[in-house]
Amino acid sequence: MNIKLPFTKNALPPVTRKRISNTGILLIITVTLFFTLYIASTILFKSSNFAKYSVFFNLLNNKAHILLLALGLTVVLITGSIDISVGSVTGLVSMVIATMLTQKGFDAIWTIPVSLAIGIAFGVVQGFLVAYMEIQPFIVTLSGLFFARGMISVINPVSVPITDKTFMSWSGAKVYIPFLFNERKNGTLDIAYLTPAAIVAILVLILLIIAMKKTKFGRALYAVGGNPQSALLMGVNVRRTKFQAHVLCGLLAGIGGFLFTLFAPSGNPGNGVGYEIDAISSSVIGGVMLSGGVGLPVGTLFGVLINSLIERVVPLLGITEASWPRIITSAFLFVFIVLQSIFIGAGNKKGVSAILMQKIKARISAFPKRFKRIFQRKKTYPDK
Amino acid sequence: MNKINRGTEFPGTTHKSIPRKIFGHKLAIPLLVLMAVVVQNIITTPNFFDISITNGLLSGYIPNILDEAAELIIITLGMTLVIAVSGGVDLSVGPTMAIAASFCGLLLNGSEYRTDVFQNPYILAIFIGLLGGALCGAFNGIMVSYLKIQPMIATLILFTAGRSIAKQITHGQTIYIMNPVYKWLGVQIPGVPVRTTIIVSMVFVLLVVLLIKLTSLGLFVQSVGINNSAARLVGLNSRVVKFMVFVICGVLAGAAGLVGSSSVGSVNSGELGMSIEMDAILAVALGGNSLSGGKFSIAGSVIGAYTIQAITTTLYAMNVRADQLNVFKAVIIVVIIVASSEIFKERIKKLFIRLKQLLPKIRSTLGNIAQKMLRRRGVQ
Amino acid sequence: MNMINQNSPSPALNMIGIGKSFPGVRALHNVDFNLRSGEIHALMGENGAGKSTLIKVLTGVYAMDEGTVLIDNAPVVIKSPKDAHKQGISTVYQEVNLCPNLSVAENLFLGREPRSLGLIDWRKMNMQSADLLRELNISASPTAQLDSCSIAIQQMIAIARAVNTKCRFLILDEPTSSLDSDEVKRIFALMRQLKETGVGIIFITHFLEQVYEVCDRITVLRNGERVGEYDICNLSRLELVTKMMGKEIETLSELRSEKEKVKPEDEIPFVEANGLSSGPSKVAPFDLKMYKGEIVGFAGLLGSGRSELVRSIYGADKAVRGQLLIKGKSTRINNPLNAMKHSMAYLPEDRKEDGILSELSVRENIIIALQAKRGLLRRISRAEAEKYADEYIKLLSIKTANIETPIKSLSGGNQQKVILARWLLTNPEFMILDEPTRGIDVGTKTEIQKLILTLASEGKSIAFISSEMDEMIRTCSRMVVMRDRQKVGELGEENLDHSTIIRTIAGGEKSNE
Structure with missing residues (x-):
């Protein structure tokens, strides 16, 4: 009979050569990219104060709603599905809020449950069609996109401003961060602050990080995205997991719509157009694989920050047209999608992809050890 | 193993009932929908079939629908091929239209944003415009066929960046081409009583049909779409076929862009072909084509496209705003896809079987209840 | 363990008189099969012999038509994979059924992760995994991503996962078919180790060498019937192959x-x-x-x-x-x-996956190879195609309603003839x-x-x-x-x-x- 040996450190099993996982590489690329861009901007545009705390935090303040949408997409993309309706849902939520407050005279507090309900409703319907009717998620959510966009003008075809005092006070609130300030030239203090929207976004991010890492649901998302057949054989309810992912994404889109309305308090038929693209590109740049199974919410945060940074930096380069940030973001998206396709191709062991992949891995492994240690979790086991 | 093949069934030897023959035809559904729309129109607008000549042009409901459907028809042709070969869609057709029109406009206007003198020959501009469309298609095609990225994801890049790129081509502004010749393509060639858009869309339908009839493209596209590995083993290069189809789709989108910009006499990259991809996908689905690829019917797609335009025009006539239309279209597309999905069919089948099984039970329970009631009455 | 086995030769798992039919085919007829604890039992047979049907009956994927399954001499009912799992029957398939994007530890514990305060306790999970891997001599780090491990290690991890639940009977369905000889040796070492702990293993493979290297007994099936059950030392390879192929x-x-x-x-x-x-x-x-x-x-x-x-x-x-x-x-x-x-011409083994273009007509399926050879521009005209199709339908007497019938509605034999025609046409x-x-x-x-x-x-x-x-x-x-x-x-x-x-x-x- 086999007797369980007492666990001693010396008796560790011989470990296969450690390789950097795909998640690792994608995250390293993203984080490096963000800091390189940020440091470069600090040096290049001295007058625009990138070294200031407040500028850094504003990157998040301006994009809290996008972070919410991107987190939703991270969840569905990890299961190997997609949701492109989130931008239109955002627009729909903002229009509904504006109509409720300005034309129907609802109390501001009611806008919160209504926003969430709209998001969940979209999530439930789309999730059902994707998970239980097995219809291509792209087609389903494309229809969702057009449905929501159409509903906006059914509800209200023109711009509706929001004047509700309670809502505007939420919208204008700032939470200053102690100790993070810079002195202005005239002697006043420029204190970094977060908007309530940003705080909500950060809270959601933290909750999601915990959920993805530490709950059965979170791990099921990864398992389903990695290999649905295997997940099924390993006892995961694949359909339910996909359904839940879509509902969660819808919910996050609802919250995102609410946060967007806080950021830009008016109902406008053009609200949220193209936000699904911002959300997808943030997730993808943040290291989420479109083929599913790979990605981290933290990466998505950096994806959003990169997008926010691009939007801020491009005008400073003297390019005033609004279309350039979109082109640059798309170019990043393109590069990352191609990079991912190389990663997938690398599985075949032969061909250009694999050689490229080996080179990329070799490059990254060749980073100074100290640098590497920051990004790789320590892989030792504590003694019993 | 010999026992597997018991009786051999010869399709066609069993005689189908007449209704099944009619409804079984692949074009039945699109034609029925189109007829329903037309009938609805006849009821609501008595002058539906009236055609008159105003300003030397045929006008009336039907010529209007044919005219307004022109861009959609051209786009749908390309979309049909893309869906057939890849089982995915080309999302970037709208932005491709804008890019092609921008190239054309740039060549015609030079640096002016409003002029009535062509800076370059019109033919050259059209050629460059189509080339722009082909480039967009090639970009998508390389990603789909050589990098093996899902079509929807690959075309997403141009979908997002395309309109911005088009804007950059025209230096960030809407340009107006005032030379009346420019409108020949999108409105009317002097002396011809039919709108050019109608002629152009017919010409493109004819071109694509000829391409399929005269070359083996159709067979290759279907083979690759149905079974990639079998297609490879019979000597087809599925990459080249896919790439070609995306280029064709790009050229067609470019052509639609030229027609569209010509009919309004300006290049506005923010407006041109807005959300036309949705209509095109819908048209292909309405035409009875499977969105998961394989067999396709150009005729079905064309009917589908006219149906959508007819619905759109009808709803406009009922004072539905353009952006509200999307609600209807989204619902229709979901209903069509759900109804044609395997799972739905299976469920319906199961439901029927269960109903059939339940029927005697229900009958007997109903009978029992009736008997009991009768007995009670008898007792009373 | 060996001592116990000799004292109690009665099998722990006993399948008696199993029968299973599909419409038109009798897949299993009166098959007996038994498995002792602590043995490796090879299940052999050629294509269509009924191996996989037997396994699917045992694991609850198919319901059997007749027969009984006894575990420790008590009859059990296995109606679903879950039931099989409850009875301690686990299966590892040829293709690794794990999630490549998760860590080794997660793959071992997915669905039953150790938790504290409702959240997954990764430390505990990694430690338990390390224990398990060490116990089974699998050289993998619990935190490594699965797809960074070799296929052999992945296969061993799949086995470890199966064993980690209270598994008494382990079915290995061609686990070695994509491994090289060194890797196979490592899998065998693991199998022997499990055998020592009293697990009964059903081993399915096409490699004769492997059967003789690791197995104790062999059951041979042919055409849905049991040919016999033999101790490995009493059956020569020659006899085995003869029994598998029959005459x-x-x-x-x-x-x-x-x-x-x-x-x-x-x-x-x-x-x-x-x-x-x-x-x-x-x-x-x-x-x-x-x-x-x-x-x-x-x-x-x-x-x-x-x-x-x-x-x-x-x-x-x-x-x-x-x-x-x-x-x-x-x-x-x-x-x-x-x-x-x-x-050259090639008629592939898998007609459905690599051969037919299911939705296309008989005519199109016949001309596709010639058309591909000619290229895009030199199209075979409709009349020409119809002539070819008619010619070959007659020549090979293909039974089809007409040349426009989709090939998927033909019988297997006629589909095969169409594919033959396709290649003959290229001369x-x-x-x-x-x-x-x-x-x-x-x-x-x-x-x-x-x-x-x-x-x-x-x-x-x-x-x-x-x-x-x-x-x-x-x-x-x-x-x-x-x-x-x-x-x-x-x-x-x-x-x-x-x-x-x-x-x-x-x-x-x-x-x-």
Whole structure:
């Protein structure tokens, strides 16, 4: 009979050569990219104060709603599905809020449950069609996109401003961060602050990080995205997991719509157009694989920050047209999608992809050890 | 193993009932929908079939629908091929239209944003415009066929960046081409009583049909779409076929862009072909084509496209705003896809079987209840 | 453990009189099977023997029509995979059924992760995984991502996952088919270790060597019936192969006489391969010469590399080394179109996956290869296509309502004939026919066999693969024998008889008899 040996450190099993996982590489690329861009901007545009705390935090303040949408997409993309309706849902939520407050005279507090309900409703319907009717998620959510966009003008075809005092006070609130300030030239203090929207976004991010890492649901998302057949054989309810992912994404889109309305308090038929693209590109740049199974919410945060940074930096380069940030973001998206396709191709062991992949891995492994240690979790086991 | 093949069934030897023959035809559904729309129109607008000549042009409901459907028809042709070969869609057709029109406009206007003198020959501009469309298609095609990225994801890049790129081509502004010749393509060639858009869309339908009839493209596209590995083993290069189809789709989108910009006499990259991809996908689905690829019917797609335009025009006539239309279209597309999905069919089948099984039970329970009631009455 | 086994020879798992039918097919008939604790029991049989049906009945995927399953002499009901799991029956399949994107530890514990305060306790999970891996001598780090491990390690992790639940009976369904010999040894070490702890293992494999290396007993199935159950030491390889293949007695004097005429004519072989190989996981380097007018059979058990060999000639799998000569000229064949341009044709083994274009008509399925060869622009006209289709439908007597019928609604045999027609239309000089008669009714089978002989007499060179020994003996003038992904021999006409072929397939025979 086999007797369980007492666990001693010396008796560790011989470990296969450690390789950097795909998640690792994608995250390293993203984080490096963000800091390189940020440091470069600090040096290049001295007058625009990138070294200031407040500028850094504003990157998040301006994009809290996008972070919410991107987190939703991270969840569905990890299961190997997609949701492109989130931008239109955002627009729909903002229009509904504006109509409720300005034309129907609802109390501001009611806008919160209504926003969430709209998001969940979209999530439930789309999730059902994707998970239980097995219809291509792209087609389903494309229809969702057009449905929501159409509903906006059914509800209200023109711009509706929001004047509700309670809502505007939420919208204008700032939470200053102690100790993070810079002195202005005239002697006043420029204190970094977060908007309530940003705080909500950060809270959601933290909750999601915990959920993805530490709950059965979170791990099921990864398992389903990695290999649905295997997940099924390993006892995961694949359909339910996909359904839940879509509902969660819808919910996050609802919250995102609410946060967007806080950021830009008016109902406008053009609200949220193209936000699904911002959300997808943030997730993808943040290291989420479109083929599913790979990605981290933290990466998505950096994806959003990169997008926010691009939007801020491009005008400073003297390019005033609004279309350039979109082109640059798309170019990043393109590069990352191609990079991912190389990663997938690398599985075949032969061909250009694999050689490229080996080179990329070799490059990254060749980073100074100290640098590497920051990004790789320590892989030792504590003694019993 | 010999026992597997018991009786051999010869399709066609069993005689189908007449209704099944009619409804079984692949074009039945699109034609029925189109007829329903037309009938609805006849009821609501008595002058539906009236055609008159105003300003030397045929006008009336039907010529209007044919005219307004022109861009959609051209786009749908390309979309049909893309869906057939890849089982995915080309999302970037709208932005491709804008890019092609921008190239054309740039060549015609030079640096002016409003002029009535062509800076370059019109033919050259059209050629460059189509080339722009082909480039967009090639970009998508390389990603789909050589990098093996899902079509929807690959075309997403141009979908997002395309309109911005088009804007950059025209230096960030809407340009107006005032030379009346420019409108020949999108409105009317002097002396011809039919709108050019109608002629152009017919010409493109004819071109694509000829391409399929005269070359083996159709067979290759279907083979690759149905079974990639079998297609490879019979000597087809599925990459080249896919790439070609995306280029064709790009050229067609470019052509639609030229027609569209010509009919309004300006290049506005923010407006041109807005959300036309949705209509095109819908048209292909309405035409009875499977969105998961394989067999396709150009005729079905064309009917589908006219149906959508007819619905759109009808709803406009009922004072539905353009952006509200999307609600209807989204619902229709979901209903069509759900109804044609395997799972739905299976469920319906199961439901029927269960109903059939339940029927005697229900009958007997109903009978029992009736008997009991009768007995009670008898007792009373 | 061994002591206990000898004291209690009664089996722990007992399947008695299992029967299972599918519409039109009797997959299992009155099959007995038993498994003791602490033994490795090989389940052997050729294609269609009923192995996988038996396993699926045992694991609750299929419900059996008749028979009983006893565990520890008590009858049990297994209606679903969950029931099987409750009874301690776990399965590991050929393809690793784990999630490549998760860590090793997660793959071991997915669905039953150790938790504290409702959240997954990763420390605990990693530690438990490390314990488990060490116990089973699997050299993998719990935190490594699964796809960074070799396939063998992944397979071992799959086994570890199966064992980690209270598993008493482990089914290994071809776990070794994509591994090299070193990796197989490691899997075997793990299997032996599990055996020591009292787990009963059912081992399914196509590799004879492996059976003799690791198994204690063998049960052989054929055509849905049990041929017998043997202790490994009492059954020679030769006997095993004979029992697996069985003997079909058919009178085919008519075919024999035709066959006599078939003789190689040319001096220069049509195809000559020198050390050709499409990679170690497919087929080892082989030499081969094939002449005009010759039918060469490729014999071997399923998975022996016979299909991979012909695929490497045709360019369906790209050759990574070696040289290929066609009519004496060195040629590179990178893809099927190259091969077709050199007058080759290939009828694939899997008709459904690689052969038919299901939704297209019979006519389109017939002309597709010729059309691909001609290219995009030189379209075969409708009239021409109809002429070809009619011609071949008549020639091969394909039963179809008309030429526009979709091929998917034809019977298997007629689908196969359509694919034959597709290739004959390209007028090939060299035809590869991989299992052309599988899943086809007897009448069509004979027709196809006759056709093959006729084609050879017309001077075509034919590579013929079949699982039916008699069929090949009847038709082939030479036979190449494959075993464990290697070409192990060639038999001339004088040696084409059952016992020689089976002896060569079995191979490695020392002195068991």
